[in-house]
Every structure is written in C-alpha cells, then in structure tokens.
Amino acid sequence: MTEVLAVLCMPLAGAVLLAIVGARSLGPLINVGASLATWLASIALTIRVAGTGPMLVADKLFFVDPFNVFLVALTAFVGFTTSIFSRPYMQIEQRHGRLTAARLRLYHSMYQLFNFTMLLALLTNNMGILWVALEAATLTTVLLVSLYRTPESLEAAWKYFILCGVGIAQALFGTILLYFAAEKVLGAGGDALLWTELNSVKGALEPTVLSLAFVFLLVGYGTKVGLVPLHNWLPDAHAEGPTPVSAVLSGLLLNVALYAVIRCKVLVDGSLQSLFAKELLMGFGLLSVVAAAFLLSRQKDIKRLFAYSSIEHMGIITFAFGMGGPIANFAGLLHMTVHSLTKSAIFFAVGHAAQKAGTQMIDGIRGLITVSPVIGWGLALGSLAILGMPPFGVFASEFLILTSAMREQPWATPLLLLALGVAFAAVFSKVQPMVFGEATVARLPHRPAMTPVFVHMAIVLVLGLWIPPFLADWYRQAARLIG
Amino acid sequence: MSTVPLWAQLINLLAAVLLLLAFAMLAQRRVLTLIDLFAAQGLALACSTAIVAYATGQPHLFWSAGLTLVLKVGVLPWLLHRLIRQLDVRWDVEGLINIPTTMLIGIVLVVFAFNLAYPISQLANTITRATLGIAMASVMLSFLMMITRRKAVPQVIGFLSMENGLFFAATSATYGMPLVVELGIALDVLVGMLILGVFFFQIREQFDSLDLKHLERLREDDGTVQ
Numbered sequence: 224m225t226e227v228l229a230v231l232c233m234p235l236a237g238a239v240l241l242a243i244v245g246a247r248s249l250g251p252l253i254n255v256g257a258s259l260a261t262w263l264a265s266i267a268l269t270i271r272v273a274g275t276g277p278m279l280v281a282d283k284l285f286f287v288d289p290f291n292v293f294l295v296a297l298t299a300f301v302g303f304t305t306s307i308f309s310r311p312y313m314q315i316e317q318r319h320g321r322l323t324a325a326r327l328r329l330y331h332s333m334y335q336l337f338n339f340t341m342l343l344a345l346l347t348n349n350m351g352i353l354w355v356a357l358e359a360a361t362l363t364t365v366l367l368v369s370l371y372r373t374p375e376s377l378e379a380a381w382k383y384f385i386l387c388g389v390g391i392a393q394a395l396f397g398t399i400l401l402y403f404a405a406e407k408v409l410g411a412g413g414d415a416l417l418w419t420e421l422n423s424v425k426g427a428l429e430p431t432v433l434s435l436a437f438v439f440l441l442v443g444y445g446t447k448v449g450l451v452p453l454h455n456w457l458p459d460a461h462a463e464g465p466t467p468v469s470a471v472l473s474g475l476l477l478n479v480a481l482y483a484v485i486r487c488k489v490l491v492d493g494s495l496q497s498l499f500a501k502e503l504l505m506g507f508g509l510l511s512v513v514a515a516a517f518l519l520s521r522q523k524d525i526k527r528l529f530a531y532s533s534i535e536h537m538g539i540i541t542f543a544f545g546m547g548g549p550i551a552n553f554a555g556l557l558h559m560t561v562h563s564l565t566k567s568a569i570f571f572a573v574g575h576a577a578q579k580a581g582t583q584m585i586d587g588i589r590g591l592i593t594v595s596p597v598i599g600w601g602l603a604l605g606s607l608a609i610l611g612m613p614p615f616g617v618f619a620s621e622f623l624i625l626t627s628a629m630r631e632q633p634w635a636t637p638l639l640l641l642a643l644g645v646a647f648a649a650v651f652s653k654v655q656p657m658v659f660g661e662a663t664v665a666r667l668p669h670r671p672a673m674t675p676v677f678v679h680m681a682i683v684l685v686l687g688l689w690i691p692p693f694l695a696d697w698y699r700q701a702a703r704l705i706g
Numbered sequence: 707m708s709t710v711p712l713w714a715q716l717i718n719l720l721a722a723v724l725l726l727l728a729f730a731m732l733a734q735r736r737v738l739t740l741i742d743l744f745a746a747q748g749l750a751l752a753c754s755t756a757i758v759a760y761a762t763g764q765p766h767l768f769w770s771a772g773l774t775l776v777l778k779v780g781v782l783p784w785l786l787h788r789l790i791r792q793l794d795v796r797w798d799v800e801g802l803i804n805i806p807t808t809m810l811i812g813i814v815l816v817v818f819a820f821n822l823a824y825p826i827s828q829l830a831n832t833i834t835r836a837t838l839g840i841a842m843a844s845v846m847l848s849f850l851m852m853i854t855r856r857k858a859v860p861q862v863i864g865f866l867s868m869e870n871g872l873f874f875a876a877t878s879a880t881y882g883m884p885l886v887v888e889l890g891i892a893l894d895v896l897v898g899m900l901i902l903g904v905f906f907f908q909i910r911e912q913f914d915s916l917d918l919k920h921l922e923r924l925r926e927d928d929g930t931v932q
Contacts, residue, residue, distance in 0.1 A: 351887030358894045362901055369908060377909055381858070384905070388865055388898070389852065395872050395891070396845065400826070403880045407829075411764075416884060431825055 224280045226271050227287065229264035230295060230342055233257055238335035245328040251310040254331045258306040261338065265299035268292065273693065279419060286348035286419055290701035294482055295345050297560055301474050301567050302338045304675035308571045309467035311669045315578050316465065321371055330370055337363040341479045350416045353483055354398050357447060360476060361387045368464040379459035386456040387446055394443020400436035404429045418486060425493030437491040437500055447480035449534045450507045450541060451514040461530035466574030469526055473533045474567035478559050481537065485544055485705055492706055504545030509635055511538025516642035520649035524583050525573050528653060529566065532609060535646055536562045543624045544705060546631055552702035554623035561616035561683050568679035569605035572598055575671040580663065585653050590662030599658045601676040606654040608683055610647045616686035713761035720754040721837040724874060728847040731867060732812055733805050737859055741786045744863050747870050748778030755877050766885045773892050782866060782899055789903055793910060803854050812847050819843035841875035858909060862902055869895055
C-alpha cells in the first residue's frame with residue numbers, strides 16, 4: 224500500500240514542486256531527486272511483491288503482479304537516468320538559445336507529470352483509469368514535443384495530439400464495449416471494469432462483444448505503440464521534441480501502451496478461446512517490422528532513424544506476444560526491457576552528438592570518435608546492440624523470438640529475418656560514417672552526461688550473458704499470465 | 707407503439723437529434739455556427755443522459771448529465787468562442803472535399819455503423835439499445851469531419867464531437883461508465899482543450915494563421931510515408 228502510494232506520489236510531488244521552483248538552478252536537481260525517489264520507491268515495491276506475490280491495494284484500485292512490477296521498476300529506472308542525462312543536455316540547449324527559462328519550468332514539471340501518468344497506467348487495476356492515464360500521458364507530452372516552438376516541432380506536436388487523440392478515442396469505445404460485456408456478468412458499478420475481476424470471469428464474457436472491443440482497443444492503444452499503419456505521429460514526435468523526451472517516449476511510453484494492449488489480450492483470449500487476438504497481434508507486429516525496416520534506409524535525420532527502429536522493435540515484441548507460449552512471451556518481455564534500455568541510451572548519445580554538430584542530419588554529423596570518443600563509442604555500441612549483435616541482450620531476445628517463430632509460425636521466419644537484415648544494413652551504413660568518418664563536430668560548453676549511456680549498455684550486456692534468477696523467474700511468471 | 711415507453715421514445719428522438727446535428731456540423735461552413743451546433747449536441751446529450759438516469763433510477767447518471775451540461779454546453783463552447791475572439795479568426799471553413807460528396811460519404815458511414823452495431827444491440831437489455839447504432843454513426847461522422855477539414859479549430863470541434871458520440875454510446879449501451887472513470891475522462895477533455903488553446907496561440911505566433919496547410923513540412927523528403 225505505502226509503496227504503491229510512494230511510487231505514485233513522488234513524481235506528482237516533484238511536478239508540483241518544479242512548477243513552483245521554476246527554472247532556477249535548483250530545478251534540474253529537484254528533477255533528478257524526484258526521479259531518484261520514484262526509483263527507490265519502485266525498488267521497495269518490487270521487493271515487497273517479490274516477497275508476498277501479487278497484491279491488490281486501496282480497495283482493489285491498484286493491482287501489482289510480476290507483469291507490471293517489472294515494468295514499473297524499468298519505467299522508474301529509465302525515468303531516473305533520463306533525468307540525469309537531461310540536466311547537462313538542457314543546459315546546453317539553453318546556452319544555444321533554443322529554450323527560455325519559462326519553457327524549462329514547463330519541461331521539468333511536465334516531465335514528472337508524464338512519469339506519473341505512466342506509472343498510474345501501469346499500476347491501476349481499472350481499465351477505465353488505464354485509458355484516462357494513457358490519454359493524460361499524451362496530453363503531458365504534447366507541449367514537450369512542441370517545446371522549441373519551431374514550425375516543425377509545432378507540426379509534430381499537432382499531429383501527435385490529433386492522431387493519438389483519435390486513436391485513443393477508439394480505445395475508449397473499446398473500453399465501453401468491454402464494460403458493456405462485463406456488466407452482464409459482474410453487474411453495473413465500479414467493479415465491472417477492474418482487471419482482476421474481469422480476469423476471474425473472462426470465460427463468461429460475451430465473445431462477439433469482446434472481439435469487437437479488442438479491435439477498437441488494439442487500434443486505439445496500437446496507435447500509441449506506433450504499430451504500422453498507425454505510426455505516422457511517432458517519427459515526427461521523436462525527431463522534433465527535446466532528446467530526453469524522445470528517450471522516454473521511445474523507451475517507456477511505447478512499452479506502457481503495449482502493456483495496455485496485452486492486458487486486454489489476456490481477457491479476450493480467455494473469452495474467445497480462439498486465435499483471433501493472437502492473429503491480429505501477429506499481423507500488426509509483422510507488418511510493423513517489415514514496413515519500418517524498409518523505411519529505415521530512407522531516413523536522413525538521425526533521430527527519425529532511431530524512431531523508425533523503435534517501430535520495428537515494437538513490431539517484434541507485438542509479434543512475440545501474438546505467438547504466445549512461455550518462450551515467446553518470455554522473449555517479448557526480455558525484449559521490452561532491453562529495447563527500452565538500449566534505445567534510451569542511443570537517444571542520449573545521439574542527443575549530444577547532434578548538439579556537437581549543430582544538426583540532426585546524418586550527413587552533418589561525422590567523425591565522433593576522433594573529437595569525442597565517449598559519445599562515439601556510446602553511439603557505436605548502442606547501435607550494434609539494437610541491431611541484435613551478440614553478446615548484447617537484444618540478441619538473446621531476438622534469437623528466442625526467431626527460434627520460436629521457426630517452430631510455431633515457420634511462414635513468418637523468412638520475413639522477420641529479411642526485415643532484420645535490411646534494418647541492419649540501413650542503420651549500420653548510416654551510423655558507421657557518423658562514428659568513424661572525417662571529423663566535423665565541435666566542442667560542447669558543458670560536459671556531456673554519458674554515464675547513463677554506459678550504465679544502460681552494461682545492463683543490456685549483462686542481460687545478454689546472464690539473466691539474474693529473480694528476473695528470469697518474474698519473466699516466467701508474467702509469461703504464464705499472458706498465455 | 708404502446709409497447710415502447712415514453713422515455714424510450716424520447717431517448718430515440720434525442721438520438722435522432724444527435725445524428726442530425728452531426729450531419730449539420732458536417733455541412734456547416736461557418737466556424738461560429740459550428741461551435742453553436744457543438745453546444746446543441748452537448749445539450750441533447752445531457753438531456754438524454756438525464757432521461758436515462760430518471761427512467762432507470764441510476765443516481766450517478768445525474769452527475770454525469772450535470773457534468774456534460776456544464777462542460778459541453780457551458781465551458782467548452784465558451785472557451786472556443788473566447789479563442790476565436792482572441793485569435794480574431796472568423797473565417798469560413800474550407801473542406802477538402804465539397805459538401806454534397808461529404809454528405810454522401812456520411813450516409814454510407816451511417817449504414818456501415820448500423821450494420822456494425824446490430825449484433826451488439828441484440829445483446830443489450832437496456833431500454834436504449836436501439837441507439838447504439840446512432841452513437842457509433844455520430845462517432846464516424848465526427849471522424850469524417852476531422853479528415854475533411856483543413857483548419858485547426860474545426861478539427862478540434864470534430865474531435866470533441868467524437869467524444870460526445872462516445873459518451874452517448876456509453877449511456878445508451880451500458881447506462882454510463884463508473885463515475886470515477888467518467889470524472890477522469892471529463893478531466894482529460896478539459897485539460898486537452900486548455901492545452902489546445904495554448905497550442906493555437908503557438909501555431910498562430912509561428913505562422914500567422916491556423917490553416918493546417920502550413921503544417922506539412924515533415925513529408926516525403928524526410929522519408930515519411932503520408
């Protein structure tokens with residue numbers, strides 16, 4: 224109880240405090256402090272759940288099980304490292320004249336609120352509140368995407384707002400249909416939207432209604448996951464927003480949206496007793512992987528490049544959950560973790576590289592390794608890891624996904640392999656000259672924050688070589704739950 | 707007709723009004739009238755929610771009717787009017803497709819929505835089950851309006867009117883969502899509207915216009931597929 228409240232209250236208190244403190248030099252420190260407190264609270268929650276098993280708190284309002292507790296810990300951790308990265312990054316941006324003090328206040332406050340909405344979405348037991356929290360997550364990030372007020376960033380933010388708004392409206396309709404089906408079994412009132420209640424009676428829910436509801440829910444939350452063909456907002460929002468925002472959007476928000484889809488999938492699977500939901504997930508996942516892989520080679524902007532790579536990886540994870548079964552689900556959960564860590568690390572490195580070069584265009588960034596070996600190596604290692612090179616964790620999860628695809632869905636394996644190959648060629652050929660080419664980049668007025676990058680990469684490396692038993696055990700429990 | 711109670715008839719009437727208003731919005735060129743139509747839609751929604759609440763004796767629906775009345779008939783239209791006044795943009799709305807064509811597409815959408823809703827309506831045991839199709843149709847019409855309008859304000863009104871359709875679906879199929887969820891949704895809509903207000907000023911500051919054709923820079927040359 225106290226742990227859940229602490230996890231939710233820390234970012235909320237941080238948001239209020241930062242709105243008051245504003246852009247004084249204390250601001251970034253409070254931001255780091257609040258994120259650290261959230262992370263510590265999430266660790267306490269994790270230890271608690273590891274000891275007592277799944278728990279319901281506050282009159283069944285919140286629900287913690289192995290599936291969401293590891294996502295809570297991951298979200299709080301990446302939120303914390305991103306806040307460390309954001310301190311020097313935003314100082315440099317301010318020095319470059321891209322930000323005013325008032326906007327920095329908005330940025331810090333909204334950053335904490337955004338973390339709050341994601342943690343609320345993960346912890347709530349009520350499918351309606353889940354919707355509210357995800358919509359609130361969109362709202363808090365819209366003004367962050369348009370933080371620089373350039374024409375491009377305004378366009379990106381508008382697209383983000385409208386597309387995700389419409390998408391999430393579909394999800395609301397899906398939630399209404401879910402409630403409609405649940406009400407017949409559980410009776411009217413607040414309980415009929417509680418996930419734990421729904422899960423216990425999922426076999427009795429009306430299948431026709433649930434299949435229609437799932438289509439709406441998948442389209443709705445799938446827009447936020449960035450599944451092709453609903454992905455249009457994603458590259459724009461990632462490329463035009465400040466880099467810390469790109470890092471948390473890509474590393475965290477996509478995961479949380481996918482979490483919502485999976486929670487719905489569990490209910491629909493139980494009700495339908497058919498492959499309907501699985502086939503939809505596999506279809507959308509595969510389409511995203513293939514389409515994103517081929518779009519990668521056309522990118523000229525480095526942040527757009529990695530935004531498309533996020534679409535590709537979310538596609539892989541969606542496909543894995545679509546296949547289902549203990550191994551594929553395990554791999555999907557592992558991939559969620561390593562993608563989140565690797566991608567945010569890459570965005571940190573890319574952000575500093577773009578600041579050095581004064582441009583986000585790939586052609587304008589050359590020879591990072593000679594001017595700043597740390598950033599160069601960070602970007603090179605991150606790219607190799609995200610492309611699935613051993614011994615990093617992404618290799619392990621992709622290997623598991625591919626082998627279970629060979630066994631269960633052999634038709635999909637060539638497509639997946641082709642997409643991974645194309646993605647490798649595209650990203651590698653673009654990143655290689657950025658790191659090793661003739662140097663064009665300049666010095667920075669502040670020391671770049673590269674510690675988070677290497678911490679993330681170290682964790683990804685460890686996960687590739689050896690998964691700690693408690694983590695593996697969680698993944699297994701969560702995988703069983705997903706079915 | 708004696709088998710249908712008066713309440714149900716009234717709700718059906720209001721549902722028809724809602725659909726009619728959705729078509730009227732689709733055909734409307736003037737942005738100020740569009741706001742009035744949106745307010746009228748909110749009023750119809752609040753009335754129908756109140757009637758369902760009275761007929762079925764569900765007190766929490768009165769709350770949600772009151773909330774709808776305050777938010778969608780009072781606050782949001784007032785905010786929109788204020789925005790229009792402050793931004794001084796009383797232009798006529800230009801659609802991408804001409805209005806008769808839009809209306810024809812709208813009719814097709816309504817037929818589609820009724821077909822989609824039919825199997826679910828059969829399962830509903832609420833007095834208002836016949837209206838689920840209408841709710842779905844007005845969601846789709848708002849969707850169409852968002853697609854065919856180029857300017858920022860009409861797009862937003864389309865978005866809000868879609869929310870109206872969803873609320874109507876919630877009351878007609880299930881007698882409303884749990885109150886805590888409805889409060890959350892209302893909060894999101896209000897905050898979203900405020901953020902959009904800020905956003906309009908940012909767009910105008912940057913482009914001197916609220917025409918979305920300025921927002922088309924991020925296109926194929928960047929490698930995006932539109």
